[in-house]
Amino acid sequence: MRIKTADIPRQEVMTKDNISILANAVVYFKVEKPDTAIVKIEDFEYAVRQYTQTALRDVVGNSELDFVLTEREKIADDIKKIVDSETSAWGVDIESIKIQEIELPAEMKRAIAKQAEAEREKRAVIITSEGELKASENLRKAAENLAKSPIAVQLRTLQTIRDIASDPSEKIVLYLPSDIAGIVKKLGKE
Known part of the structure; x- marks a missing residue:
């Protein structure tokens, strides 16, 4: 027999950590034994939807929100096991259940x-x-x-002065150490 589908309507479900979410799903099932399905239950399609809806509430209700959001496949598999355990006695086989949407x-x-x-x-x-x-x-x-070479510090000071002096719009007054001329002479010789 062909696989049938049944939509599980959006419903409000409370998670284990008391967060209310909206969830809906779809169930794929197949009637393996039509005579048993007709004799054992009045409306097997309605019953499959109701069992799936109830199992969805039960499984989500026993799970924390983070788990529900990250482990949809595991949630769907747990729902499938619960529903399949009930419907197999009617001759109905649950092929799969897919959680379509979870809305926070x-x-x-x-x-x-x-x-x-x-x-x-x-x-x-x-x-x-x-x-x-x-x-x-x-x-x-x-x-x-710089501490290892005092001349390097003084060279750095001169470089900084040159950089500052390159901007003609700036007027800066600097106090230079008295031995700056000697440093410049040393650098000129090197």
């Missing part, structure tokens, strides 16, 4: 969005702090190198 309340969507934003901000802070740590390590190494 608006406030829950906002809370999840806030959580995701907080996670992104956390990662950004971590990346920034790692960059600042590397920069401070580089500055420390540069300071150590």
Whole structure:
């Protein structure tokens, strides 16, 4: 016999962690023994839908929201096992159940969005702090190198003065050490 489908309408379901969601599904089934299905139950299609709807509420009700959102296939498989265990006695075989949609309340969507934003901000802070740590390590190494060579510090001072003086719109008054002329002479000889 051919596989039939039955839509399980959207229904409000409460998860184990008391969060109300809307869920709907579709069930694919096949009548293996038509004579048994007719004799054992009045309307097997209606019964399959009702059992699936009830099993959906039971399985989701025993699961936390994170599990429901991430493990749809497992939820659907658990529902299939429950429904199939009942319907097999009627001669009806459940081929599969697919959860079509899980909709969260608006406030829950906002809370999840806030959580995701907080996670992104956390990662950004971590990346920034790692960059600042590397920069401070580089500055420390540069300071150590400059400390090893006093002439390098003075050369750096002269480079800074030259950079500042290159902008004609700036007027800067600098106090230079008295030995700056001697440094310039030394650098000129080298």
